[in-house]
Ligand SMILES: CC(=O)SCCNC(=O)CCNC(=O)[C@H](O)C(C)(C)COP(=O)(O)OP(=O)(O)OC[C@H]1O[C@@H](n2cnc3c(N)ncnc32)[C@H](O)[C@@H]1OP(=O)(O)O
Ligand SMILES: CC(C)C(=O)C(=O)O
């Protein structure tokens with residue numbers, strides 16, 4: 270039995286901001302992105318990355334367009350320190366990319382951090398100390414004034430250490446860790462004290478990073494805190510307001526988006542939301558959320574499978590198959606009505622003149638993240654005729670007429686009900702061949718035919734052919750006003766197979782396939798059954814003859 274939460278957990282205090290403006294704002298441009306995969310992401314891994322994995326991740330981040338990358342916590346370990354040294358000494362940092370390192374507000378750690386950055390063209394050094402009541406009480410045993418002193422001491426050391434390395438363009442960053450659980454006015458007070466030391470200017474701004482170290486409230490409250498901070502911090506033009514949402518309540522992405530609406534300029538997070546506990550905010554989702562609003566995110570995830578592969582390798586953690594934009598299943602519909610709508614959506618999209626993406630159930634064009642359209646529909650017992658037809662069309666180029674789709678979909682449904690499993694494109698094709706007697710020896714098989722006799726308007730055509738019937742060769746002939754009716758007549762007269770054609774379709778197959786045409790017939794048998802046949806051949810006339818024989822074979826099966 271669950272405990273009574275009323276006596277166990279406190280409600281989060283809201284911010285007194287009745288004139289908040291962020292809810293009616295829109296995001297108009299991409300924020301500055303900072304990937305902390307190599308620091309916050311790395312510190313959450315079971316086995317932290319070694320130098321090789323860190324380098325691979327770093328290269329991926331650069332290739333994806335990140336201009337600011339937190340590369341580590343240099344005072345944490347020799348591995349961290351050496352990795353940062355190797356980036357600098359091996360000249361691996363592009364000129365337009367700035368690396369960032371994190372340090373606590375402790376003298377030895379700060380000095381070591383600056384040491385790790387010797388020779389860097391530019392760098393962001395990131396200072397933090399927790400500021401919330403619980404941390405003040407429990408972790409530091411400090412009053413507010415002492416916490417301010419701790420931050421100021423660190424800030425002063427930054428200035429001192431930076432002065433020793435004038436060849437580097439330094440940017441200073443301060444995080445009041447646990448900002449979202451800190452009294453809003455105290456967060457401003459600590460940051461003001463740090464700014465007083467750093468004296469930022471619009472040309473050389475400081476970064477104030479406001480973390481939801483643990484996400485303890487709804488994203489709207491975080492946005493209120495950010496708007497409050499932006500309104501009350503001095504020197505706003507000399508400060509880059511950065512946010513660092515974690516995802517403990519599962520609303521990290523919403524918190525990040527709301528906070529940009531509330532005035533934040535920059536977001537720190539990790540690819541696919543890796544990070545402490547439930548993770549840092551997911552930068553892939555944020556970037557592609559912007560992209561699907563028509564805003565260039567400045568990040569490139571057009572080869573998503575490669576991004577997923579590399580991140581999975583480096584983190585030794587899987588990306589969930591339903592992860593937004595990136596999971597293996599996020600563009601896949603199994604259910605019938607979704608498949609129907611997607612299939613119609615693709616057809617409508619190709620007919621429209623504008624380029625705007627508008628396909629039901631697909632908020633992004635899968636091609637934009639390097640995915641093919643084949644996987645958008647897969648078939649199981651939840652699927653309908655549209656889905657089955659889609660798979661056949663993608664896989665074999667066949668465009669089944671509507672009533673044949675219904676006929677074949679029933680057969681696929683029987684299989685999926687029986688197996689309870691997904692039916693692959695290969696299994697669908699096998700079922701198709703089996704249903705319409707396309708593979709192996711059949712009762713009626715075409716050897717050859719001729720209908721090239723003289724034709725005059727109004728004159729009947731004569732179908733003369735050789736077929737096998739139950740494996741034995743037989744000559745057949747029949748008259749009709751066209752090829753198919755001549756064949757029907759021949760089948761009736763010479764084989765006792767009476768069929769009436771109710772509907773006929775044919776289409777060319779897409780370039781590159783061996784066969785060039787497919788023909789479909791819907792027939793009624795003498796005993797009133799309706800059934801279908803299909804013929805596929807390089808020659809459209811032969812395809813139609815095969816389609817009728819396919820129907821005759823289906824009729825013979827009973
Ligand atoms: C929210 C975040 O992600 S913050 C980043 C967290 N990341 C990491 O901690 C990864 C790297 N860290 C490490 O490798 C180690 O913690 C080190 C090397 C930095 C320090 O290790 P140690 O010296 O053994 O100290 P330890 O980790 O136990 O730190 C706790 C001490 O630091 C103090 N401390 C914690 N944060 C800070 C801070 N931001 N500024 C100053 N002191 C701090 C604590 O009060 C505690 O002090 P006490 O020993 O006097 O009680
Ligand atoms: C160090 C800070 C920015 C942090 O990672 C956090 O508070 O989550």
Ligand SMILES: [Mg+2]
Nearest residue numbers: 309480482513
């Ligand atoms: Mg963090």
